[in-house]
Amino acid sequence: MAQYWQEIHALTMRWVRRLSREKFSMLFTLVQPMLFWLIFFGNLFQKAADVQVTQAPNYISFLTAGVVVMTVLNNGLAGGVDLLFDKENGFLERLMTTPIHRSSVILSRFIFVMSITSLQVLVILGVAFLFGVQPATGLLGVAAILLIGMLFGVGLTAISMAMAFSVKSHGDFFSVLGFLSLPMIFLSSALVPLAGMPPWMGFLARFNPMTWAIDAVRPLILSGWTEALPHVAMVVVVMIIFDAVCLYGSAKAFRRAMG
Amino acid sequence: MDRTIAIEVSRLTKTYDGGHVGVADLSFQVYEGEIFGLLGPNGAGKSTTLRTLITLLTPTSGSASILGYDTVRDADVVRQLIGYVPQERAIDRFLTGREHLELLGALYHLSKAEASKRIAELLKLVELEEAADRPAKTYSGGMKRKLDIACGLLPNPKILFLDEPTLGLDVQSRLRVWDYVRMLKGRGMTIVMTTNYLDEADQLCDRLAIIDGGKIKTLGSPAELKARLGGDIVSLTLKDQSKIPLLVSALTGQPAMRTVKTTPSGLDIRVDSPEKALSAILESANRLDCRLEFIEYHRPRLDDVFIAHTGRSMTESVQDIQTGS
Numbered sequence: 001m002a003q004y005w006q007e008i009h010a011l012t013m014r015w016v017r018r019l020s021r022e023k024f025s026m027l028f029t030l031v032q033p034m035l036f037w038l039i040f041f042g043n044l045f046q047k048a049a050d051v052q053v054t055q056a057p058n059y060i061s062f063l064t065a066g067v068v069v070m071t072v073l074n075n076g077l078a079g080g081v082d083l084l085f086d087k088e089n090g091f092l093e094r095l096m097t098t099p100i101h102r103s104s105v106i107l108s109r110f111i112f113v114m115s116i117t118s119l120q121v122l123v124i125l126g127v128a129f130l131f132g133v134q135p136a137t138g139l140l141g142v143a144a145i146l147l148i149g150m151l152f153g154v155g156l157t158a159i160s161m162a163m164a165f166s167v168k169s170h171g172d173f174f175s176v177l178g179f180l181s182l183p184m185i186f187l188s189s190a191l192v193p194l195a196g197m198p199p200w201m202g203f204l205a206r207f208n209p210m211t212w213a214i215d216a217v218r219p220l221i222l223s224g225w226t227e228a229l230p231h232v233a234m235v236v237v238v239m240i241i242f243d244a245v246c247l248y249g250s251a252k253a254f255r256r257a258m259g
Numbered sequence: 260m261d262r263t264i265a266i267e268v269s270r271l272t273k274t275y276d277g278g279h280v281g282v283a284d285l286s287f288q289v290y291e292g293e294i295f296g297l298l299g300p301n302g303a304g305k306s307t308t309l310r311t312l313i314t315l316l317t318p319t320s321g322s323a324s325i326l327g328y329d330t331v332r333d334a335d336v337v338r339q340l341i342g343y344v345p346q347e348r349a350i351d352r353f354l355t356g357r358e359h360l361e362l363l364g365a366l367y368h369l370s371k372a373e374a375s376k377r378i379a380e381l382l383k384l385v386e387l388e389e390a391a392d393r394p395a396k397t398y399s400g401g402m403k404r405k406l407d408i409a410c411g412l413l414p415n416p417k418i419l420f421l422d423e424p425t426l427g428l429d430v431q432s433r434l435r436v437w438d439y440v441r442m443l444k445g446r447g448m449t450i451v452m453t454t455n456y457l458d459e460a461d462q463l464c465d466r467l468a469i470i471d472g473g474k475i476k477t478l479g480s481p482a483e484l485k486a487r488l489g490g491d492i493v494s495l496t497l498k499d500q501s502k503i504p505l506l507v508s509a510l511t512g513q514p515a516m517r518t519v520k521t522t523p524s525g526l527d528i529r530v531d532s533p534e535k536a537l538s539a540i541l542e543s544a545n546r547l548d549c550r551l552e553f554i555e556y557h558r559p560r561l562d563d564v565f566i567a568h569t570g571r572s573m574t575e576s577v578q579d580i581q582t583g584s
Contacts, residue, residue: 003368010365014354021353021394090349094410097313098366099338 007100011108015082019116032120034074035127038067041191042131053196056222064128065218066190069210071120072149073184076156077177079113080164084173087165087257102258106161113157118146133221137228141220144232151239152213155246162250165257189214212238263291265418265449266312270321273307281307282473284321289451289466294444296460296467297453300569304473305453306422312451313343313420325418339367342416346423346453348403349410352396356387356406359395360413367414381409385439401432408439419443421452425459437463457561469568476568485559488567490517490529493536495544496553497525509543525553 019026042060049059056062083105086092095105125135125142135141160177167173185191187201188210194202205211216235219228266289273281282304289295297305310316311323314334322329328336351359357378364374382388385405390398395406404424411419424440425433440463444450454460460467461481468478477484497503503521510528511519515536517529530536533556544551566572 006365006368010362014351014358014362017358018351018353086351090345090347091351093315093345094343094349095366096315097338097341097343098363098414099335099368100366 004101004104007104008108008111011095011104012111015108015112018082029116029120031123032071034067034071034120034124037070038063038124038127039131042067050196054193058132060128060131061133061222062193062218063191064124064133065214065221066188067124067128068121068145068149068217069152069188069213070185070190071124072117072153072213073156073210074181075113075117075120076153077160077181079109079153079157080160080162081170081173083109083161084164084167084170088170092257096258102254105258106254109161110154110157114150114153117149117153121146121149135221136224137220141225141228144228145217145220148213148216148232148235148239151236151243152209155209155239155243158243158246158250162253165253184208184210189218209238209242264288265291265293266295266323266325266451268308268312268321268323271308271311271318271323272320273311273316274319280473281316282311282470285470285473285475286321287468287475287478289449291449292444292447293465294440294450294452294463296464297451297470298455298457298460298467298565299453299470300571301455303470303569305470307473308470309420309422309451309453313341314338339414340417342411342414342419344407344411344419344421344424346426348400348407350395350398350403350406353394355392355394356382356398356409357391359406359410363410363413377413377415381412384412385409401428401435404428404432404436408436412443416448418449418451421450423453423455425454425456433459457565461561469565471569477564481561484564485561488559488564490531491533491556491558492563493528493530493533493540494522494553494555494557495525495528495540495551496555498550498552500524502547502549505547506544506549509547510540513539513543515539 019029038060042063045059045063049062051057054062083092086095092105096102122142125133125145135145137144163173163176167176187205188208189205190210194205194211194215197205212235216228216231219231268285268287271285272283275281285304285308297308299305307316311318311330312325314330314337317331322331324330325337325340328340330337354362360378360381361374364378369377382391385408387402387405387409390402395403398406408421408424411421421440425436428436437459440450440452452463464481466478466480467484469476469484477487479487495506497506503525507519507521507526510516510526515530515532516539517531520527520529528536528540537556543549562572
């Protein structure tokens, strides 16, 4: 057990070190493009968005939940990228010839991606706060938002890592990534609530796990515990199923890559 | 002579998904304390063999064992016993040299004190002390290779695996790597290396196996392999290349000639005794009025062994690799 921890700690610190080596990339990781969605899109659609539809005091407070979950989505889907590069330059192979538990490589990646995602979510909530968005459920609500983000992120990161281990080239990886991300966002309640969507899009969005995550995060920000609690309970169940499916689906790719 | 066996490969077969055969029914032994070379064209099965030995591949059938431990069943024990220097520069450009070694130290479960002692020794050994705290992206190709080797040596392995250790290195770095390999052998380490360079195999390896098409074509010490080939080689370059077939038919079947082969610019004749053969060759050439531009006579080289067993020269196979065929 002590050995397992030693491995995971060393491998996680490697990701942290890499990030800290590159001041620019660290800056852009925290001040990420997702903030533009919040700041520009949120303010841009202030007048265009119908308060009757969004059921929120203003569009930016409505959008905050969407941007939080979009951040989780992007980080999760990109979570395998570094392992892909490790695979391509032979670093992964070097790790695999050491007497480590095969799972510690994957676990360290989960820990790192989840930590960075949580930090980014906090930055987004902080910026939203500057625009007057105060989470109705307070700090405990923020903790619940982070938990939902992590639950969603685990499944996404698993898919991303499995893809990283399976694709032939990193070109393929980024094509799939680019292809997945936008429809996931548009076919969710990130920008428009389900009720305000054309019926066919609303129908598809119902099957998007992102919708479930957003619909739990949104009342935590806008309404309060009474309204949020049933959604939160529901999303925990949905996400556990989602994660189980993702991990089960990825296990084969992990096993193959880990030998 | 009874020698301790370090590696035992027994009827190893690996067939990949899709039916591509990596190696077929491969058996050989590596003795403790020797430098063993795996030589062969690309796709011959060198990599498959090496990757099986370092526990990265599971054989389809047959087995491989390292110091008595099976590479599949006892993979964790095997991993403690071996060090690996991959072919690619498996380097994280953002980490410093020291951080690479520290990471591996943790993965081999060394204590902090033990790791830092070993790291200091290794950095000194590969002369990277000054550059140890610079990110690896600032390293030259030779320095990266040195770091690779230090990483392979960190677990203090009984057996070190080197995959194409000098590929793409300049002459000086190459000689430096050879020095390390010889020094490690001097310390009693068993070394298994793959290589594309015949001179490297000739210089370094105590024994080597030439692999082609997933099978061992021949195995022995470089001297044995050359002797086994038998006969010295006389190479002729003709001024008028249209006369080549004439000379070939004149020489073929003469008692002093073992084999006569056409080359682009002349002939390669394998002979038992150069004294007898040379006069016979010159006599025939004079009689047929074939003017010779150049005569070269040499003992069999490893190139000749390679050609004899794989049907092509190493340079041809390296070109194959470069054109991606």
